Amino acid sequence: MMAEPQIVDALQEKEVPARSKTFYLETFGCQMNVHDSEKVIGTLVQQGYRQVETEEDADLILYNTCSIRDKAEQKVFHRLNDFKKLTDQGKRFGVLGCVAQQEGEHIFERAPHVSLVAGSASYRKLPEMLVRLELGDRRITGLDDRQTEETFETEFTVRSNPHRGYITIIEGCDKFCAYCVVPFTRGKERSRTSSSVLAEARRMADAGYTEIQLLGQNVNSYRDPEGKKSFAELLAAVGEVPGIRRVRFTTSHPRDFTRDIVEAMDAVPTLCDHVHLPVQSGSSHVLKLMQREYTREWYLERISWIKAAKRQISMTTDIIVGFPGETPEDFEQTITLLHEVQYDGVFAFKYSPRPNTPALSMPDSIPDEVKSQRLQILLDRQREIQRVNYSKHIGHVLEVMVEGYNQTRGQVIGRTSQNKTLNFTSSQPILPAAGSYVQVKVTKSFPNSLLGEAVA
């Protein structure tokens, strides 16, 4: 949405200082937050602010926060404490994102130097909140407790990468897994229209983007408000936008993972060979406690669809160890699931009790040492799986998108369609530029990356 005209007028009447106002923004958390920040930056620039690199240089210091685990939440309070002294110089502090929505006005009590607390569902009102901040208001809140039906769309997005960009297609979450804060911090599930998503994809292609990543807490729960396209159809349509060479999507929820997503991947070559499908646990007993709404067998059926695709599709997942009630046998089932699926990557976390969630009051909590032991066992086993998986690429030629250059190692950094890092050397006098596509022969493998040589 564009800035409302009356707000811009108010700003002009109020005599904006000749020197441009500056802001510093640090982002924590998931890709949704990273992309929200790109939209927040666009909105601030539109309001006459200039981004600076340090807290010391900024008039307005913003933290876009994450609350998924306790450690993530604590980070922002450490930052606020570390830079509190800057308030003496008239600087203002704002807390955005998931901790803002979760803690609300409590943040003013814990950190009285904060002037703005705004959750992601209120960013449409940012221009208005900025004006109030400039007029001297010291307690501004933008909070929304699962009321908003609208999505945050703005044409002022400032994307940090000129080749590969995000598009949020669905915000919020209605799943309420027993351990998770997201339904409370991100609000109700709400999708953008497929026309607006496709228009943005076309604008990005026109601006030179070749890779698009569709985002949502549950990206495949997408429901077109216009009723024109299913998620799989939207995915295919984005993949068919002229100029787009790679399309990714994250995060899929197993409950809404339908077979037509794999059919779209089969039909449209630009859809990347990768699915991130968080399982959380290999035990149906724990999945039930987690309120994930599927069983191990249900999940494995979806995996079998992906494995039956025409191209080889890489799979990654998220796992929580030490959820209340997880027995050694339950944990063992998670380990056997890793072997059965053969993931190329696993994001594993120790269960962290979170405010507002049902799991907080569940019995049989697991001691931290046991959580740590289980996490270590899981990571060790997964490392061996990846060592074997990655070695299977040796001798093959893969296309990479160039991401940059590692000076110390003298290697170009590339990413494959399967989302694997493939670093390579090149005999050409001029190195391939970031954003270009290169064919690379894999010569060596590690559990987390590949090494190769550019094919002439």
Ligand code: SAH
């Ligand atoms: N919407 C996605 C995941 C979003 S959160 C899904 O449903 O899969 C990203 C990951 O953080 C989750 O997949 C989960 O593994 C982890 N996570 C969420 N809440 C957590 C908690 N309380 N403790 C530990 N890990 C958690």
Ligand code: SF4
């Ligand atoms: Fe959290 Fe579950 Fe929603 Fe994922 S689906 S964001 S884990 S509540």
Ligand code: F3S
């Ligand atoms: Fe964190 Fe909020 Fe994303 S809690 S993981 S920033 S949705």
